[in-house]
Every structure is written in C-alpha cells, then in structure tokens.
Amino acid sequence: MNRHKPHQSMDRRSFLKKGMQTGALVVSYPVWKHLSGSDRQALFAAETAPAAGLDKDILKKLLEACLSRGGDFAEVYYERTVTNSLSLDEEKISTATRGLDMGAGFRVVQGEKTGYAFSDDLDFARLKEAAETAALIASGAAAQKPQNFTSLSPPSYYLVKVSPDTVASKEKAALLIRANSVARAFDKRITQVGVGFYDYSKRIMIANSEGLYAEDTQTLSRFGVSCDALEGSQRSTGYESKAGSFGFEHYSLSQADEFGRKAAEMAIRMLPAEDAPAGEFPIVIAKGYGGIFFHEAIGHSLEADGIRKKTSCFWDKLGQPIASPVVTLADDGTYKGAWGSVNIDDEGCVGKNTILIDKGICAAFIQDKLNANLMKKGQTGNGRRESYQFYPIPRMTNTYMHAGEAKPEDIIKSVSKGLYIVKIGGGNVQPTTGRFVFSVTEGYMIEGGKVAQPLKGIMLMGSGQEVLKNISMVGDDLLVIGGGTCGKDGQAKPTGFGNPTLKVDKITIGGKKA
Amino acid sequence: MDFKRIGEDIVNKAIKAGADEAEAVIENVKEFNVNVRKGEVETLQKSVSKGLGLRVYINKALGLSYTSDLSPESLDETVKRTIDLAKITESKPWQGLPDFGPQPLADLDLYDPEIAAVPDEKKIAMAKEVERIAMAQDKRITNSEGGSFSNTEREAGLFNSKGISCVLKETSCGFSAYVIAGEGDNMQGGGWSSNKRFFKELAPVEDVAKTAAQRAVEMLGARPVETNKVPVIFDRYAARSFWMGILFAIDGDDVFRKTTFMTEMLDKPIASALITINDDPTRRRFIGSVPFDGEGNTTRKITVVDKGVLKMFYYDSQTARKAGVKVHTVARRYGYKGGPGAGFICITVENGKDDPAELFKGVKEGLLVTGMRGSGTDTTTGAFSVGCSGFWIADGAKAFPVDGVTLGGTTLEILKGIDKVANDLDLRGSLNSPSFRVAEITVGGKKA
Numbered sequence: 001m002n003r004h005k006p007h008q009s010m011d012r013r014s015f016l017k018k019g020m021q022t023g024a025l026v027v028s029y030p031v032w033k034h035l036s037g038s039d040r041q042a043l044f045a046a047e048t049a050p051a052a053g054l055d056k057d058i059l060k061k062l063l064e065a066c067l068s069r070g071g072d073f074a075e076v077y078y079e080r081t082v083t084n085s086l087s088l089d090e091e092k093i094s095t096a097t098r099g100l101d102m103g104a105g106f107r108v109v110q111g112e113k114t115g116y117a118f119s120d121d122l123d124f125a126r127l128k129e130a131a132e133t134a135a136l137i138a139s140g141a142a143a144q145k146p147q148n149f150t151s152l153s154p155p156s157y158y159l160v161k162v163s164p165d166t167v168a169s170k171e172k173a174a175l176l177i178r179a180n181s182v183a184r185a186f187d188k189r190i191t192q193v194g195v196g197f198y199d200y201s202k203r204i205m206i207a208n209s210e211g212l213y214a215e216d217t218q219t220l221s222r223f224g225v226s227c228d229a230l231e232g233s234q235r236s237t238g239y240e241s242k243a244g245s246f247g248f249e250h251y252s253l254s255q256a257d258e259f260g261r262k263a264a265e266m267a268i269r270m271l272p273a274e275d276a277p278a279g280e281f282p283i284v285i286a287k288g289y290g291g292i293f294f295h296e297a298i299g300h301s302l303e304a305d306g307i308r309k310k311t312s313c314f315w316d317k318l319g320q321p322i323a324s325p326v327v328t329l330a331d332d333g334t335y336k337g338a339w340g341s342v343n344i345d346d347e348g349c350v351g352k353n354t355i356l357i358d359k360g361i362c363a364a365f366i367q368d369k370l371n372a373n374l375m376k377k378g379q380t381g382n383g384r385r386e387s388y389q390f391y392p393i394p395r396m397t398n399t400y401m402h403a404g405e406a407k408p409e410d411i412i413k414s415v416s417k418g419l420y421i422v423k424i425g426g427g428n429v430q431p432t433t434g435r436f437v438f439s440v441t442e443g444y445m446i447e448g449g450k451v452a453q454p455l456k457g458i459m460l461m462g463s464g465q466e467v468l469k470n471i472s473m474v475g476d477d478l479l480v481i482g483g484g485t486c487g488k489d490g491q492a493k494p495t496g497f498g499n500p501t502l503k504v505d506k507i508t509i510g511g512k513k514a
Numbered sequence: 515m516d517f518k519r520i521g522e523d524i525v526n527k528a529i530k531a532g533a534d535e536a537e538a539v540i541e542n543v544k545e546f547n548v549n550v551r552k553g554e555v556e557t558l559q560k561s562v563s564k565g566l567g568l569r570v571y572i573n574k575a576l577g578l579s580y581t582s583d584l585s586p587e588s589l590d591e592t593v594k595r596t597i598d599l600a601k602i603t604e605s606k607p608w609q610g611l612p613d614f615g616p617q618p619l620a621d622l623d624l625y626d627p628e629i630a631a632v633p634d635e636k637k638i639a640m641a642k643e644v645e646r647i648a649m650a651q652d653k654r655i656t657n658s659e660g661g662s663f664s665n666t667e668r669e670a671g672l673f674n675s676k677g678i679s680c681v682l683k684e685t686s687c688g689f690s691a692y693v694i695a696g697e698g699d700n701m702q703g704g705g706w707s708s709n710k711r712f713f714k715e716l717a718p719v720e721d722v723a724k725t726a727a728q729r730a731v732e733m734l735g736a737r738p739v740e741t742n743k744v745p746v747i748f749d750r751y752a753a754r755s756f757w758m759g760i761l762f763a764i765d766g767d768d769v770f771r772k773t774t775f776m777t778e779m780l781d782k783p784i785a786s787a788l789i790t791i792n793d794d795p796t797r798r799r800f801i802g803s804v805p806f807d808g809e810g811n812t813t814r815k816i817t818v819v820d821k822g823v824l825k826m827f828y829y830d831s832q833t834a835r836k837a838g839v840k841v842h843t844v845a846r847r848y849g850y851k852g853g854p855g856a857g858f859i860c861i862t863v864e865n866g867k868d869d870p871a872e873l874f875k876g877v878k879e880g881l882l883v884t885g886m887r888g889s890g891t892d893t894t895t896g897a898f899s900v901g902c903s904g905f906w907i908a909d910g911a912k913a914f915p916v917d918g919v920t921l922g923g924t925t926l927e928i929l930k931g932i933d934k935v936a937n938d939l940d941l942r943g944s945l946n947s948p949s950f951r952v953a954e955i956t957v958g959g960k961k962a
Contacts, residue, residue, distance in 0.1 A: 092604040097578040098595060099851055100588075103563075116559040120582045133560050169602045192771050228773045228894070235773065235894045275897065278922050278958030279741040309551070310657055311694055313701060389563060428887055432694055432703040433736075435917055437887040437901030457897030459920045461958075465699070508738065510899050510920020510958040 054078055054104070056149055058124065059207045062106070063146035065131035067209060070140035071108035071115070075208040075347065076131075078104045079388040082165055087196040088176040091184075096169060105388040106134040109370060113137050116391040147211030154214070154350040159337035160247035164199035164221045167248045172197040175256040179225045182260030187268050192228040193260075197221070197251075206348040214348040220339060220494060221246050222483050225259045229267035236273060236456075237441070238266030239423075243483030244337045244496070266423075266442060273456035276443070276511030282418035283460070283504050284411050284446065288479040289424045291497025294329055295399045295486065296429040297436045297464035302356050302364075303382075303394040303488075304371035306431050313434040313465060317362040323468035326404055329357040331366055333381045333397035339482020340397040340496035347383035347392045354380045356399075357468075368394040386491040393489055398482070398496035404474025408501035411473045413449040419458065419509060420444045420451050426484075427460075434464040437510075459510035467504055475501030515542055515564070517681055520584065521673030524568060527593045529675050533570035533577075533600065535611045537674035540566045540584075541850045544667040546634065550641045551660035558638075567850035568592055572600040574609040580851045612831035612843065615677045617812040619805045623798045624684040626712040629665055637663040640689050644723045648691040651727035654734060659692040659703065665713075670850075678810035686801060687713050691723055695730040704730025709943065711799050729884075732905075736917035738959040739906055745880040746921065746955045747873050747907070750938050752883045753863070753947035757791070759891025759898075760784075760925065761858045761945075764818070766829035768893065770837045775896030775925070776824070784824045785929035788866050788950075791819040793844065795860040802944035808847030808854035816842055818861070822930075828856040863947040866935025873934050873951045880907040881916065881957050891925045898925045920958035928952050 059076055066074030083099040103120035104127055115137025119130040164172075176195040183193045199221040207213045224241030240262040242255070285293065306312030314322060323329070333342045333351035342351040347369050355363050367375070368383030371394055384395035412420065420443060427438035440458035444451045480498030521538045528536035542564045549557045566589070567580040577600030581592050645661030665687035672680050690707030706725035708717035748756055768774040776784070794815040795803050807813055809831055817825050829837065830845035833856055845854035874882075883904040890900030903917040936949040 086602075090606070092606060094603060094606065095576055095578065095853075096599040096602045097580075097852075098599065099580040101582050103582060113555050114557040116557060116561075118561050118563070120563055120565075130561075137555070137558050169599075173602070192773055228771070230772055235775065237773075237894055273895075276899065276922065278920065278956050280960060309659070311659055311701075311703070313699065389561065391557065391559070426888075430703065432701050433917065435901075435903075437920070439888065439892075439899065456895050457892060457899040457922060459899040459901055459922070459958075461901040461918060461920050463918065508918060508920060508958060508960070510901060510922045512897070512899070512922040512924065512956055 054122070054205065056213070060146050062127055062131045063207065063209050065128050066106055066108045066135050067144060067146065068132065068142050069135045069138040070143045071110045071135060071138040073109040073209055074146065075107045075206065076104060077107070077346065077388055078205040079202060081200055081202040081387070083200040084165060085196060085198040086169055086172045086176065087194065088180050089194050091180060093173050093176060101387060103388040104130070105391070106131045107391050108134045108137050110138040112374060114370065114391055118388050144209070146209040149207060149213035150211050152212065152214040152344065152348060152350070154343045156343050157334050157336055157341040157351055158219060158245040158343065159250065160219045160245060162248040163201060163219055164248045165201045175223060175251055175253065178253050178256040179260035182257050183225060183227050183264040186261055186264035187229070189229045189231045189271065190227050190264050190267060191230045194226045195224070197223050204346065206344070206346070208348065212348045214344050216344050218342065219245055219247070221248070223251055223259065224483065225263040227263045227267040229271050231271050234271050236267050236270035238263045238270060240266070241483050243339045245339065245341055246337055270442060270454050270456070273454040275513050276455040276458040276509060277513045278509060278511045280506045281509050282415050283507050284415060284418065284420050285499065285502050285504070286420065286422045287408070287475065287477045287501050288481045288498060290421065290499040290502060291400050291481065292424045292427060293438060294401055294499060295396060295495060295497045296427045296438070297434070297467055298329065299331065299366070299396045299399045300429050301431045301434055301464055302366050304365045304367045304375060305394050307365050308371050308375050312431050314362060320362055321360050322362045322465065323357050323360040324471045325360040326474045327357055327360050327468060327471050328355065328402040329399065330355050330402060331380070331382065331396050331399045335398045335480055335496070338398045338480050338496040339494050342381060342397055345381045345383045346385045349379040349381045349383060351397065352381040366394045366396060368392050384493050386493055390491050393491065395488060395493050396486065396495050398480055398498065400478065400480050400498035401474070401500065401502065403476050403478040403500040406473045406475050408475045408477055411475055411501050411503050412446060412451060414473065414503065415446045416448055418446045419455070420446050421460070429464065436464060437461045455511070457511055461508045461510055467507060470505040470507070471502055472505050473503040477501055517669060517671035518679060521671050522679060524566070524589055524593060525673050525675050527590070528568065528570050528596065531593050531597050533572055533597060535571040535675050537569045537611055537672070538566060539847070539850045540671045542669045545664065546637065547662065547664040548638050548641050549660050549662045550638065550645055552658055553642055553646060555638060556660060565850045566592070568596045569853055570596050570600050571610050572597070574605040574607060575600050575603045576609055577603065578853055608832055608836035610832070611674050611676055612809045612811065614811060616679065617806065617810065619680060619812060620796065622796065622803050622805050624711050624803060626685040629685050629687055629713045630667065632713055637665070640719060644689055644691040644719045647720055647723035648693045648726045651724060652695065652731045654695045654731050655693050655727055656697055657694040659694065661689065661691045663689040672806065672810045674810065680806045680810050682805060684711070686711055687716065689716065689722065691726040693726055693730050696734045700734060702730050702733035702736065704728065704733065709801055711801055715799070733903065733915045733917065736903060736915035738918040739916055739957065740960045741958050743954050743956050745877050745951060745953055746957070747880065747882045747949060747951045749882060749884045750936070750940060750947055750949045752886050752904070753950060754945045755886040755889050757861065757863055757945060757947055759889030759893065760929070761861065762889070763891060763893040763925070764824065764827050766827035766837055766839070766856055767833040769827050770833065774893050779824050780827065782824060783822045784926060785819060785822045786932035787822040788932055788935045789819055789822050789929070790817070790864040792817050792862050792864065793858050793860060794862060800941065802860035804859060807859065808845035809843065811843055811845065813859060814842065828858065830854050830856040859944065861945045862939065862941070865937045865939045865948050866950065868934050868936050870936045870938045870949050873936055873949060874907060874910045877907045877910055881919070882907055882912060890921065896925045898923045898928055918959070922956045922958055928955060
C-alpha cells in the first residue's frame with residue numbers, strides 16, 4: 001500500500017494539465033490513509049451563515065463589476081469548508097488535523113470564453129478586484145445588469161442528522177480503537193493496522209447574473225480500516241471502508257468491529273495470492289467496486305466538454321447503440337446519502353438523475369451550464385468544482401449501472417475459466433481513445449464455475465466501446481459506494497459509483513504468466 | 515506579506531500557549547493561466563492565494579491544522595485549536611521537530627524577476643501559436659484540446675521553534691499543446707509542453723508544437739498485439755512512470771513496518787549494474803530544484819542506487835528517529851495543508867553508454883513503450899503490472915503503433931533484466947531518466 005503517497009500528480013495546479021498527462025483522467029479509490037484532512041471543531045460552526053459581508057446587495061455589486069466589460073453571464077461562488085480527520089496508526093491515535101478553506105470565485109462567460117478569478121480575502125475591495133479581473137475576458141461596455149435574486153430551495157439527498165463536525169474527537173477515536181483491536185486480534189499474521197475517520201462540511205453559496213441564488217451545506221464522512229499481513233516473504237493488504245453524505249449517526253462500534261474484521265480477512269485471504277495470468281479472459285465483477293469501471297471507461301467519455309469539442313470517442317453517438325442491451329447506466333446526484341450526491345451542483349443547478357445509457361442506447365451526456373448552453377441541451381446538475389479556486393466543469397456525481405435479473409452465483413457459474421474481480425484500486429482513461437486501465441486489489445481465478453485461488457498483480461485493460469458491448473449478464477444486486485476522488489483538469493472531486501455483479505465476455509488481463 | 519514576521523509570531527504564540535515545539539509553513543501563490551482552443555481564448559484565470567499550516571507537539575503528541583484566513587483573529591484561533599488537537603492524539607517517542615537547527619541555504623537562482631513584466635497578451639499569443647503550429651503540422655490532425663500558458667510566482671516560508679527560518683521565492687512558467695489526430699473510432703491525442711523557472715529558457719514554440727503533433731499522429735492505427743514474452747524498451751519519457759514505483763517502494767517507514775518488498779534490500783543489488791540513480795535538488799535554475807526540504811533541511815545530492823546496488827531508504831526526521839538510523843533526511847511537503855513525509859525531490863537516473871538506436875539492435879520482435887498508465891509496481895508485493903502504449907519493434911525497427919497492451923512481471927526481475935541504458939537523458943522535471951531496455955517482459959494482449 002502506498003502510504004503517504006498520493007498519486008504522483010505533483011503539484012495539482014501545475015500547468016501540465018493537458019500536456020504531459022496525455023489527457024488522461026485519473027480516479028483513485030484511496031484507502032482513507034491516503035487522504036489528509038483535519039480535526040473537529042470549526043473555527044466557527046460550518047453551518048454559520050454565508051460570509052460576513054456577502055449579503056445580496058454586495059453580491060449584486062460584485063456581479064455588476066463582473067459584467068462591467070460586457071460579459072453574457074456572471075457568477076459568484078462562495079465557499080467555507082471545514083475539514084476534520086483523525087487517524088490511528090501503530091496502535092495509537094496519531095494524527096488529528098483540521099483545516100479551513102474559505103474564499104470566493106468569480107466567473108464571467110462571454111460566448112465560449114470563461115474568465116475566472118478568486119480571492120481568499122473577503123474584504124470588499126479585494127473581492128471587487130477579483131470580479132474585475134474575471135471581467136477582463138470580455139471586451140466592451142456593460143451590456144446588461146444582474147437580475148433580482150430568487151432563492152432556490154431544493155430537496156435534500158443527504159443523510160445527515162448529526163454533523164460529524166460537531167462530534168467530539170473521542171467518539172470518533174472510540175471507533176478507531178475498536179476497529180484496530182478487532183483487526184489485530186483476527187490473525188497474528190496481521191502486522192499493521194491503520195484506521196481513519198474523515199469528514200468535511202462545505203458551506204456554499206452561489207449567486208449569478210440571471211437571478212439565481214442558492215445555498216447548500218455539503219457534508220461528507222468516511223470511515224476506513226486497512227491492514228497489512230506478512231507470512232514469510234508473502235505480503236498482502238486488505239481494507240474496508242464506508243463513505244457517503246452521512247451524519248455521525250450512521251457509524252457505530254459494531255460497525256467498527258465488522259470493518260476491522262473484514263479488512264483483516266481480506267489481507268489474510270490475499271496472502272497466498274499467485275501471479276495473475278496475461279491475455280484475454282472472461283471476467284465477473286462483483287457488486288460495488290466495479291462502478292469505478294463505468295466511471296472511468298465510459299463516464300468520462302460522456303462528459304459534455306469532450307462531446308462538444310468532439311474529442312471524446314462518443315461525441316456523435318447520441319441515440320445510437322454503444323453498449324449491450326443489458327446495460328443501463330445512470331449518473332445520479334440524487335441517490336440518498338451517496339458520496340457524490342448533490343442537492344445543488346457548484347453552479348446552482350439542482351441535483352438530477354440522468355440516464356446516460358438506456359438499454360444500450362446512448363441517451364444523454366453529462367452537462368454543466370456552459371456546455372449545455374452551447375450545445376442547446378438541458379443542464380444535468382453536473383457542473384462541479386473542487387473549490388472556490390476553480391471554475392466548474394462537467395463532472396460525474398454517482399455513476400452506476402442499473403440492476404438486472406441474474407443471480408450473482410449463476411453469473412459466476414457461467415464462467416469455466418476466467419477471473420472474479422472483487423475490489424478495484426484505481427484506474428485511468430484516455431477519453432479520446434476510450435482506452436482504460438484498472439489495477440485490481442482483490443481478484444481470484446474462476447475455474448469450472450467456481451471462485452478459486454487469489455491473484456496478485458491483476459491489471460484490466462481495454463477500451464470503453466469494446467467492453468460495453470461485451471457485457472452479457474447483469475445481476476440483481478446493485479451496490480453504490482464512494483470514498484474516492486476523481487481528478488480532471490487538475491481538480492479533485494468526490495464521486496460515487498456502483499454496479500450489480502456483472503459479466504464481461506472478454507477483457508485483456510495484464511499479468512505475469514504468459 | 516511579511517512571512518518572517520507572521521511565521522515567527524505564530525510559532526512563538528504556540529509555544530506560549532503550551533506547545534513544546536511548533537512549526538509554521540506559509541505560502542503565497544500568484545498564478546496566471548490561459549487555455550486557448552482553435553485560436554480563441556477559452557479560459558483565462560488569474561489568482562492570488564495564500565495559506566498557513568501549523569504543526570505543534572505536546573509531549574510528543576501531534577496537532578496539525580491549516581487555514582486560508584490569515585487575519586490575526588483567525589491565526590489566534592488556529593493556535594488555540596491546534597493545541598487542543600495535540601491533546602487528543604497520543605504520544606510517540608520519535609515524534610517531534612527535526613533535531614537540526616538552522617541550516618545554511620544556497621541561492622539556487624529559482625526566481626525570474628523578468629517574468630512579471632511579460633504582458634498577458636504575449637502569454638496568450640504563445641498559447642495560440644503553439645496550438646496553431648501543432649494543428650498545422652499534419653493533415654491528419656483533426657481537432658484540438660488546445661494550447662495553454664501558465665506561470666506561477668510562489669513565496670513560501672518555514673519557521674520553527676528550533677530557530678529554523680527559511681524563505682523561498684520561486685517562479686515557474688510553461689506552455690503546452692494537446693492535439694487530436696484521426697477521426698471516428700481511430701482518434702489519438704498527443705501533447706507536449708515546456709516548463710522552466712525562467713521565461714527566457716522556455717523551449718521554442720515550434721519544437722513543442724511539433725512534438726505534440728508527432729505524438730498524436732504517430733499513434734494513429736494503434737492496436738493490441740498477441741500475448742508474448744519479448745524485449746521491452748522504455749523510452750526516456752515513459753520511463754519516468756516506471757521509476758516512480760521503485761522510489762515509492764524504498765520508503766524507510768514502510769521498511770520499518772516491513773510492508774514493502776524492498777525491506778531486505780539495502781546494500782544489495784536490486785537492478786542491473788548499468789543503473790545509477792541520484793537525487794539532486796541543487797541544480798541552479800532547474801525546475802526540480804529547491805534549497806530546503808519540507809522540514810527545513812538543506813538539500814544536497816545523494817545517491818539512491820549505485821551501479822545497481824540500493825544505497826538508501828528515504829526517511830524524514832521522524833521516521834529516521836523511529837527506525838534508529840542516522841541519515842540525511844529528505845522530507846517532501848505538498849503545500850501548506852499537510853505535514854512533511856519522506857520522499858524523493860529531484861531524481862536523475864544517470865545516462866548509460868549507448869546511443870538510443872543501439873537499444874533496438876538485435877531486437878527481432880519487441881515493444882517500445884512510449885506511454886505508461888501508472889507506475890506498475892505494487893509497493894507491497896513487488897508484483898509489476900501496467901497498461902501501456904507504444905510501438906511494436908520488428909527486426910530492430912519501429913513497425914506499427916501499439917495500444918491496449920499490458921506489461922506483467924515482478925519489479926526486481928525487470929530491474930535486473932535491464933541490459934542496455936541509453937545516453938539520451940533530457941532533464942525536464944523532478945524525475946528524469948534515459949531510455950533503457952529490458953531483456954524480456956510478458957506483454958499481455960489479445961489471445962491467451
């Protein structure tokens with residue numbers, strides 16, 4: 001396991017956004033310990049009102065400054081995020097961190113052009129300066145005035161009664177301590193156990209020149225356990241986690257027991273893993289983690305920016321069959337309590353459930369406001385940004401495949417020689433070619449319709465177009481999960497995903513055994 | 515902004531508030547970024563951002579926090595909260611600030627005073643120009659993801675209660691193009707960039723444009739090959755991903771925990787004797803250079819692998835104390851939000867003797883890897899598995915482009931199988947390598 005080692009994106013805001021990374025989009029499904037965060041107790045509670053001084057009159061003045069050179073559209077995005085994390089390592093509560101990110105971003109759009117500037121100083125003069133900088137994208141005189149605001153009151157898809165931000169650290173620590181002791185006691189070959197609790201509360205406010213005014217508090221939490229096991233020279237890792245827009249009432253000591261045991265079980269199960277084979281095989285992907293596969297291999301290629309610019313392999317496929325008829329794929333920002341759910345997206349569009357692929361037919365794209373306008377389509381609630389330091393771009397929320405009718409055990413039985421993929425660690429895709437790779441963290445051989453020995457070093461590789469057509473069986477057991485972040489254009493964003501058990505008739509496996 | 519005053523002040527306040535040790539890092543970053551597409555500005559962004567991170571220890575227990583709000587009230591509150599956090603965590607005997615005090619720092623000439631005077635129009639023009647030239651290179655180039663120009667001016671400071679007080683001013687700038695060749699189901703993207711500390715040292719626009727175009731066009735028609743064991747050449751740019759996995763596997767703390775396959779390998783051969791790896795963040799004006807590390811330690815050139823023999827593991831001062839080793843510590847730090855952690859800063863895999871053409875000689879059938887999707891190395895088990903693209907080699911020459919294949923094996927076998935290293939090192943960033951050849955790797959493709 002790569003402790004302390006984020007995917008080597010170097011400086012995430014470096015200018016290599018496009019060049020060196022060959023346009024690849026990376027998603028990582030990190031074990032909690034890869035992420036940093038902070039401890040409880042905000043400077044002020046995360047739910048406090050919007051920024052002091054950012055009342056509607058001020059907002060209007062700032063939007064006027066944005067439009068002072070003739071932009072078509074202007075927007076203010078304010079954010080105040082409190083991040084907490086608590087971690088246990090080597091049997092001790094070792095790190096407690098907290099962080100505050102606060103600022104406002106200004107976006108001005110004229111035609112296809114976007115000007116953006118932000119300020120982490122909420123002094124009116126600084127804000128106005130940022131607004132005027134964003135305005136520079138347009139050239140001319142002010143052509144329009146901001147509309148009067150109408151407040152949006154969207155329904156809520158979050159399952160938060162007790163905000164984790166308000167929970168005492170010792171309550172979180174109790175979960176960590178319990179999971180650690182259960183995992184350690186499970187087997188003496190368990191050598192290391194790490195446990196973490198992470199949460200953030202992001203208070204956002206969006207106001208735009210079309211009169212939209214919206215607020216939201218987005219709370220996410222994640223609890224995870226990871227284990228290392230060692231026997232002779234055989235090493236393995238195991239992990240188990242839960243993540244979503246969950247309040248603290250969704251965590252308990254009995255769950256900590258379960259997670260500690262499951263993480264340890266996986267590490268022990270994977271100890272005797274053998275080298276994976278190389279070549280083409282049928283695979284069965286277990287429910288849950290396979291969703292990362294749809295996120296990467298198909299989801300990114302359905303994002304409207306690549307579609308509009310015709311740089312995605314699916315740009316001209318709307319209304320056409322792109323997948324086997326058993327495939328129905330959704331991007332659903334309204335899935336209750338999911339890691340990627342949004343009451344509103346980061347440009348104030350309410351969360352939506354969009355069918356991207358309907359029984360194999362390409363049915364819709366993932367839209368933000370800019371691309372939806374330019375393509376004359378409706379917004380789909382997918383305009384998302386990492387923070388006030390970035391302008392929104394089309395991003396997935398929770399991407400999952402709808403359940404089918406097959407029994408998971410029948411799907412496994414149908415494979416005489418192939419692989420059973422249980423957990424996927426991460427992957428990336430080149431949206432232009434649709435080519436993807438995934439590294440598998442838990443996988444087994446299937447021999448004669450039965451799950452056989454564990455394998456290490458499994459890499460899945462292929463193109464989204466091909467794999468979509470090779471999906472032949474879909475189980476009745478959909479599971480939506482989360483906890484990871486997706487990277488695109490240098491912006492990291494929490495995204496959820498899911499799938500029922502499914503079978504892909506053939507896919508390229510990169511292993512050691514030729 | 516007076517970094518020194520703010521930094522030293524908050525450290526003093528933390529000590530007064532009950533911390534045994536305290537450290538503050540402060541950052542102020544000015545950025546300019548423009549993306550153009552098909553000759554028009556698509557996005558233009560200008561920003562200034564700042565932040566402070568505070569790390570305190572009480573009885574060797576850690577509290578860590580950060581804030582983007584540097585108002586005096588917010589900083590006072592940050593001190594108080596960070597102290598509270600250190601009371602929640604448990605003590606570990608090796609935790610705390612480094613044992614070293616203030617270090618002499620070299621001036622590595624990392625700040626370009628002229629870049630601030632380069633007008634935005636000039637930067638925008640460069641972004642447009644690199645895209646225009648790239649698109650005009652070849653009829654098969656059909657589309658563009660755009661051209662870009664960015665520059666950053668960063669001031670950073672690190673201050674601690676043991677008297678360390680370092681400040682750094684640095685600039686970087688760069689431009690890139692990413693274009694698309696082909697149509698329909700046969701599209702390939704290719705990009706290139708130039709990134710430097712000094713504006714005047716940037717590569718000619720034509721060179722970057724031509725490389726971007728070539729990288730897209732040459733991959734048209736790429737296809738998988740059948741599964742086979744063949745010699746594999748890693749081109750110098752693709753090779754960087756490969757080395758990243760090896761560098762991640764030599765973390766001293768993972769060795770202490772016995773969670774890496776490199777645990778027993780110190781002073782033993784891990785690679786072919788043709789491989790020597792140095793970490794040298796001290797080159798003047800270089801994009802990968804930095805005068806002090808994430809704990810305020812002076813950087814210096816160190817040898818990681820000498821003629822195939824592993825010479826060191828990476829430790830920061832805390833993991834070194836825990837493992838009981840006396841070494842030159844190297845700590846990385848990503849911005850102001852997190853604490854330091856051991857890791858490489860600026861790696862060079864040293865040149866070999868062979869001209870790049872020499873690597874192809876005698877290869878009847880093989881693979882030239884020009885793109886890797888990940889590093890391949892599982893740092894726990896040492897299993898190696900990665901997706902890649904490149905070119906099939908037949909009778910010592912590039913035959914056709916390949917995509918959708920995987921490489922599989924074990925990292926140590928691959929390292930030991932390196933039989934030729936080229937002399938084509940191109941220093942571009944914090945990880946640099948020449949091209950090299952491995953005698954045999956399993957290439958996974960079509961049929962089993």
